[in-house]
Amino acid sequence: MVNFRKYVSSVAVLASGLFLAQSTVSTVLYSQAYDNQKSNLNLPSPIAAVVEKTVLSAKELVDINVNTMMTDPVLKNATWGFVVYDPKTKKVISSYNENTPLVPASTTKLLTTETALNLLGENYRWMTQLEYSGSVDENGVLNGNLYVVGSGDPSLGTNKAGAWSYRDIVADFISGMSREGIKKVNGDIIIQTALFKGNISRLPENVVWLENNNYYLPVGTTREINPANEKLIVKKGNTFSGEKKFFYVSPYNSQMVFADKYEGDGILTTKLPDAPAFLANTLRATMIKSGLAVTGKVTPKMTDATPESRKLVSSYKSPTLGDIIYYTNQHSDNSLAEALLKTVGFQSKGDQTSESGRIVVTNHLKEDGFDMLGLNYIDGSGLSRSNNVTPISQVKYLTSLMDEKYYKTYLTSLPIGGQSGTLKRMFVGTGNGQIFAKTGTLNKVKALAGYMKTNSGKTLVFSLLVNNYSGSVDMVKKRMEKILEPALDL
Template sequence: MINIKKILVSSAFTISAMAFGQGTFASSNYPQSYENQNSNKDVVSADKLLSAKELVDIKLNSMMNDPVLRNANWGFVVYDPKTMKVISSYNENTSLVPASTTKLLTTETAMNLLGEQFRWITQLEYSGSINEDGVLDGNLYIVGSGDPSLGTNKGGAYTYREIVSDFISAISKKGINKVNGDIIIQTAVFKANKTQTLPENVVWLENGNYYLPVGTTYEINPENEKLIAKKGNPFSANKNFYYISPYIGQMVYADKFEGKYLTTKLPDAPAYLANSLRATLLKSAIPVTGKVVTKMTDIEPEKREVITNYQSPTLAEIVFYTNQHSDNALAEATLRMVGFQKFGDQTLESGRKAVMDHLQKVAFETQGLNYYDGSGLSRSNVVTPISQVKFLSHLMNEKYYRTFFNSLPIGGQTGTLKKTFSNVGNGQIFAKTGTLNKVKTLAGYMKTNSGKTLVFSLLINNYAGSVDQVKSRMEQILEPALSL
């Protein structure tokens, strides 16, 4: 914890001595510009005599009374991974909402348990036999594995058109020119079409046309989810609550919630891919007599042979896209795959258990942690700044550290940090961002001016003012740390 009193007393003596020695006592008879000019010289001279750590601590102290942060709940730690010591901190053990810095835990766990080269595989298979005329007397099967990037172009994933083109090419090479059967969708991961309740306090009312993780708000009480609108209803003297559909992006003012629950589907079976395949086969003069059928489970499966398969980008590429773009859908699907690989179950609960087991294995300080979802959308997630920096420091010893490090946005250059740290810190901050209403967070690594790598966590909740104002304060807090 910073010793502000000691630093300020020492600084006061330093500045007083300088002023006495140089004869710079200001008088109210001097012009204002003259007083400011001399005052600035003193500050610059004092800065030269203060250590980088003292400057960091002084900046933290000044931020405690800043209008944007004065009434906020916030914490900060800058940590040296070599000495394993805290350099400077404020509220380091306070549990705070981490927003999308939660993805650090999700993506790192996935890389640890699945490996950098892990891929989701979608197979095209057939049952029955192919006669000499090229007629398949049997069914085509599309067997999915819950690939969250399927058809999206994310991380280098193929579009549906590209996948269908490859599938049709493989069907032709197999000598099939007619399918006398159905196209059956099946998945090895999602054995049942379960719809799960979204985490409590998920910000489904906060982000217009922003996508949700999978699940439903059916059992969530809207009274616990309401948020005060930034701008009041001009036709009402009282503050009202607003509710936004994540899809239509329309705001509605109300004294109580009268809308319906929202549901998003699991990425269980690639139905769109199957229907696109059937339609394109027909256009390519390869008749399909049957229809698209979904089979989540098959008690007596037909004997089948593989025609071809489509492989997703590697997990390393998926993690890169997830962290650069803060993609909630990819993070949530990755969490479920971790749960499936560890426990054979794709539920949110299995994913959470897999992550928590991993964190305990790597000695993560779970006191003060509540890991509630994979993306950080839920306000029920909390973490302490000190646990984040120790986790990121431990990660530096893992064989996949360089891949993980490269997935983080770079200040002033890439991803969600492209428009932050444009001047000071440009190319020196490598971190995951997090943003919710009145929550702004940043956690990762910094390359100091002397070439050292330090780890930091800066979590700010319930700040005043705008997002741009709090981002400016975050830059000011980190700026002196670059000289450590």
């Protein structure tokens, strides 16, 4: 816990510092008047800052900034917690409300993505295969069925993390059929995957439906949906606004969904959780357009008591799990995080529910010695306001990962201050290239947790979670930078 003494340099000391440039001020005077200056939010003048640094340690400067923020109008009525931790000494350097359970927003993804790395390995890939049953006659007619066999690839068709587009996968499948001499299919295209079957997902409890005027739905049934058929239900936004807001309702499941991108003319780029179904329908449409006739329809077959003998035509490999986790954390991708939650549930429990995923993640955390007191893990992405974690448990958890063989991959997946991902516009000056952390943002929630490389070459671990602040997100970001920047001198 921070020792909230008030360190101030008197006017006399400041003045002497100006005239005695070659001497070092060795004492810090305490002024009772400082108590009456708590509401002064202006940053110190450059001269005062130089003198202050000559007489105060980096730790003291961190503590002072934390103390100042307690009376800052943006944070004084907020609930927030902070820890900066030395992984070598296993000691807290500075902290405030470190044991308070707080809404972590998307820093929840730190738990989800690490669990996936731990259980599956960074080189894990998903396979999506095209197979056929029956036989091909001398005229190139397949008297049998085509099978699209999925394995729950969360990146399928998304172009995320280097994943192929649906068009590229379909082209590869059709090339495979050509190699097999198939010119016509006298049968159905069957979707066969036990993973994520149904996918009739309601959002986790207390999830944020409306956030910054956007609606979010990370998963849901969107079988056989072409994005062009989605219905835009609000105008594109204020002409003078740089940020456009997009909404749509799926006519197939009557749920509100968030569109990632608006491309004009009523076309929306949407999330397609039922990717194998969309892939199979795209395959059939492309086959027909290219003159490769198919007599049957696209149909799902989740279970098969008497499976047909089948031959592999083509196989598509997803990007590695390491690549997908890099994309997930850099872009704070909610749909990928929720898919990873289901994936670890399936791999460990044999079913594809979010509940199984939550059990797997929390069991993994217990086995790794995570401080479960104050933890409430509800979803994989951090969209639920029912998620809770304490700052101290986050930093100790992040510290424990530094000994894992996949730590480099995990660290690399985190946005870098001033340089990449969701941290590109923070720490543009001081701290540029030195902060490696996951961000989190919900309405009146801002979070940041990860690692920092200090100016002396140390690696420190930190967590800064702010709930129910006043003002704008940018105002909170500035306060977060002010708290963390002196720690770079530790």
